[in-house]
Amino acid sequence: MSRIRTEVRIGRMMLRTPVTVASGTFGYASEFSGFFDLRILGAVTTKTVTLKPRRGNVPPRTCETPAGMLNSVGLENPGIDVFLKEKMPFLAGYKVPVIVSIASESDNREFIELARRLDHCREAAAIELNISCPNIRHTTARPGTSLIAQDAGATYRLVKAVRAVTKKTIITKLSPNVTDIVSIAAAAEEAGSDAVALINTITGMSIDASSRKSRIGAVIGGLSGPAIRPVAVRMVWEVSRRVSIPVIGMGGICDTDSALEFLLAGASAVAVGTGNFLSPSLADEIVKGIREYMRENRFGSVSMLRKGMKYAR
Amino acid sequence: MKSFEKKVIIISNRDLKHGRFILSFSDKQIAGAASPGQFLMVKVSRGLFPLLRRPFSIHNCSGKDGRIDVLYEVKGPGSRLLSQYPPGRVLEVVGPLGNGFSLPEKGRGVILVAGGMGAAPLFFLASRLAAERSKRRIYALLGACGKNRLCRPAEFTAAGCSVKLSTDDGSCGSAGYVSGLLDSFLNSPGIIPSAYVIYACGPRPMLQATAFVAGKFGVPGYCSLEAHMACGIGACMGCVIPVRSEGGREAYKRVCHDGPVFSLQEPDWGKM
Ligand SMILES: Cc1cc2nc3c(=O)[nH]c(=O)nc-3n(C[C@H](O)[C@H](O)[C@H](O)COP(=O)(O)OP(=O)(O)OC[C@H]3O[C@@H](n4cnc5c(N)ncnc54)[C@H](O)[C@@H]3O)c2cc1C
Ligand SMILES: Cc1cc2nc3c(=O)[nH]c(=O)nc-3n(C[C@H](O)[C@H](O)[C@H](O)COP(=O)(O)O)c2cc1C
Ligand code: FES
Numbered sequence: 001m002s003r004i005r006t007e008v009r010i011g012r013m014m015l016r017t018p019v020t021v022a023s024g025t026f027g028y029a030s031e032f033s034g035f036f037d038l039r040i041l042g043a044v045t046t047k048t049v050t051l052k053p054r055r056g057n058v059p060p061r062t063c064e065t066p067a068g069m070l071n072s073v074g075l076e077n078p079g080i081d082v083f084l085k086e087k088m089p090f091l092a093g094y095k096v097p098v099i100v101s102i103a104s105e106s107d108n109r110e111f112i113e114l115a116r117r118l119d120h121c122r123e124a125a126a127i128e129l130n131i132s133c134p135n136i137r138h139t140t141a142r143p144g145t146s147l148i149a150q151d152a153g154a155t156y157r158l159v160k161a162v163r164a165v166t167k168k169t170i171i172t173k174l175s176p177n178v179t180d181i182v183s184i185a186a187a188a189e190e191a192g193s194d195a196v197a198l199i200n201t202i203t204g205m206s207i208d209a210s211s212r213k214s215r216i217g218a219v220i221g222g223l224s225g226p227a228i229r230p231v232a233v234r235m236v237w238e239v240s241r242r243v244s245i246p247v248i249g250m251g252g253i254c255d256t257d258s259a260l261e262f263l264l265a266g267a268s269a270v271a272v273g274t275g276n277f278l279s280p281s282l283a284d285e286i287v288k289g290i291r292e293y294m295r296e297n298r299f300g301s302v303s304m305l306r307k308g309m310k311y312a313r
Numbered sequence: 314m315k316s317f318e319k320k321v322i323i324i325s326n327r328d329l330k331h332g333r334f335i336l337s338f339s340d341k342q343i344a345g346a347a348s349p350g351q352f353l354m355v356k357v358s359r360g361l362f363p364l365l366r367r368p369f370s371i372h373n374c375s376g377k378d379g380r381i382d383v384l385y386e387v388k389g390p391g392s393r394l395l396s397q398y399p400p401g402r403v404l405e406v407v408g409p410l411g412n413g414f415s416l417p418e419k420g421r422g423v424i425l426v427a428g429g430m431g432a433a434p435l436f437f438l439a440s441r442l443a444a445e446r447s448k449r450r451i452y453a454l455l456g457a458c459g460k461n462r463l464c465r466p467a468e469f470t471a472a473g474c475s476v477k478l479s480t481d482d483g484s485c486g487s488a489g490y491v492s493g494l495l496d497s498f499l500n501s502p503g504i505i506p507s508a509y510v511i512y513a514c515g516p517r518p519m520l521q522a523t524a525f526v527a528g529k530f531g532v533p534g535y536c537s538l539e540a541h542m543a544c545g546i547g548a549c550m551g552c553v554i555p556v557r558s559e560g561g562r563e564a565y566k567r568v569c570h571d572g573p574v575f576s577l578q579e580p581d582w583g584k585m
Contacts, residue, residue, distance in 0.1 A: 013433055016558060024549070024550075025548065025549060026549060027545075027548035027549075031546045031547045031570075032546070035316075035318050056565060056566070058552065059540065059552075059555075059565075060541050060555065061541075061550065061551045061552075062541050062542075062549065062551035062552075064363060064364055067362065067364055069364065069365060071549070071551060073549065073550045073551060077566065087437045088540075143338065191508040199549050225364055228350070237380060274364075274543075276548065277365060277366070277545075277548075278356070278364065278366070279318065279356075280318055280546060281318055
């Protein structure tokens with residue numbers, strides 16, 4: 001068979017391979033650079049950054065659950081200034097596109113300010129709008145909801161406002177904690193998002209019966225890992241069929257086959273999250289595994305793979 | 314600081330009784346890079362349970378073949394699985410990780426203070442210091458709740474330490490906490506506290522008490538802390554502890570990346 005093309009385009013960004021990493025699970029990439037060659041990745045996605053430094057939530061911030069984990073990190077990050085000065089230069093040294101994840105603690109103005117700053121940053125290939133972190137509360141969403149990503153109108157307004165200030169590729173990161181994720185994805189697309197990324201964590205809790213306390217300091221946290229994968233694959237499948245912008249799929253990817261589930265469900269690319277903790281070189285293994293699978297099953301391109309799911313028996 | 318992700322082969326996994334085991338494997342790269350106080354992230358299962366790796370200190374590194382020992386206690390499902398692995402089985406480890414102990418300046422006396430399994434990383438330090446072949450005095454103050462829980466006193470003696478023991482229930486050595494043993498040791502005639510440095514590891518309340526005693530006598534020192542870890546390499550921000558930073562502002566530091574070794578006065582003990 002002729003050449004296998006693993007490239008995918010997301011907005012104005014070309015990914016060499018359909019594999020990136022999930023924000024918050026890969027630090028600022030330097031933590032992983034000793035374990036594999038980062039240039040094999042399609043893109044690196046950095047830990048969500050906010051305008052001001054954030055201290056994050058009280059420990060303990062993680063606990064293990066059946067086939068998964070809860071976290072209540074609370075977006076601890078050094079703020080955009082330190083990020084640009086101290087974290088970006090390392091990433092710039094690698095020829096790999098950088099997706100910068102951003103969030104605001106209060107209202108849309110912070111998102112806009114962050115997007116403006118990043119619009120001037122040559123090293124940032126794309127901006128990911130984290131409107132779905134279950135560990136912070138947001139004021140612009142409708143009463144009764146706490147996340148922008150739980151409100152199609154709020155999602156539309158935010159993406160539109162950010163679209164107005166940047167030409168960079170915009171990826172909107174969606175929450176699974178909704179009744180109809182398709183309507184939120186459609187709102188992001190309509191407002192000019194170049195892609196959607198899903199899923200962020202599912203809110204969850206775990207109680208230690210002997211101490212009668214929550215196992216994490218913030219009581220409620222976000223569930224990630226293989227436990228959430230079927231939910232994530234279903235949502236990626238639903239969204240991919242209904243929007244025409246690329247979908248970046250994630251949730252519990254921990255080997256090549258689980259990454260392929262997302263691509264077969266219609267994702268254009270996948271992100272390795274909690275899996276990075278299980279093995280720091282997992283993303284590398286998955287890049288190679290996907291290529292191997294494409295060769296063996298005669299998929300010449302990722303777009304063919306995306307259409308490769310069979311329905312009838 | 315270089316870390317490696319390796320598949321190693323278990324050489325032995327010996328039952329030391331009372332729920333303790335010592336596991337050995339060889340890896341020249343990890344052993345070559347390791348310093349006392351550093352740890353490994355060990356994959357304890359093949360499947361999805363337990364999902365996350367478990368952190369274990371390097372108990373000792375020895376020999377030309379890069380032999381590494383891990384001393385561990387069965388606490389829950391992960392350590393129980395580990396204890397069932399036979400020699401010859403492949404084990405996935407990442408390490409060495411974290412910042413180890415800053416070694417003492419020449420001539421300074423050393424006091425190792427261990428609570429229970431806290432002795433695990435201190436033994437590597439003791440054997441490194443023994444390899445110096447200097448005249449340095451090394452005391453090992455080992456504490457535990459009872460006689461059976463005392464951790465490898467004979468091995469510390471063999472490594473050249475003067476060993477003193479304490480048990481909470483008085484079944485061996487002096488009765489009481491090991492921080493109390495430290496207090497009376499620093500008070501004993503002929504001991505000049507300022508000529509020593511403390512290296513402590515154990516449960517948090519024991520470390521807090523040790524920090525208090527060290528502060529009282531003006532002895533500098535370090536402690537190795539534990540926290541729940543997901544990644545072990547500084548990426549997830551999960552394993553933080555509150556520290557006292559400059560200007561009194563509250564801050565968090567990652568145990569896996571900024572630690573696990575901290576100065577005794579750095580953690581904000583009151584907030585832990
Ligand atoms: C830097 C470091 C070095 C350590 N060195 C040693 C050592 O040399 N020998 C030794 O016996 N133990 C050591 N520990 C503790 C050891 O990691 C835990 O006992 C082990 O993870 C328990 O796993 P489990 O599945 O058997 O028990 P679980 O049922 O999961 O937990 C039992 C206990 O271990 C704690 N624990 C569980 N998971 C973790 C985790 N991922 N990180 C930290 N604590 C956890 C829990 O809070 C609980 O108190 C170290 C911990 C750290 C952070
Ligand atoms: C420890 C931890 C921290 C995370 N931090 C962020 C974050 O800062 N921003 C974000 O958009 N998602 C964050 N996430 C969510 C992941 O990016 C991902 O969407 C989710 O974990 C599902 O994928 P997984 O099951 O493969 O981990 C975090 C997840 C974990 C486990
Ligand atoms: S365990 Fe992930 S940052 Fe320390």
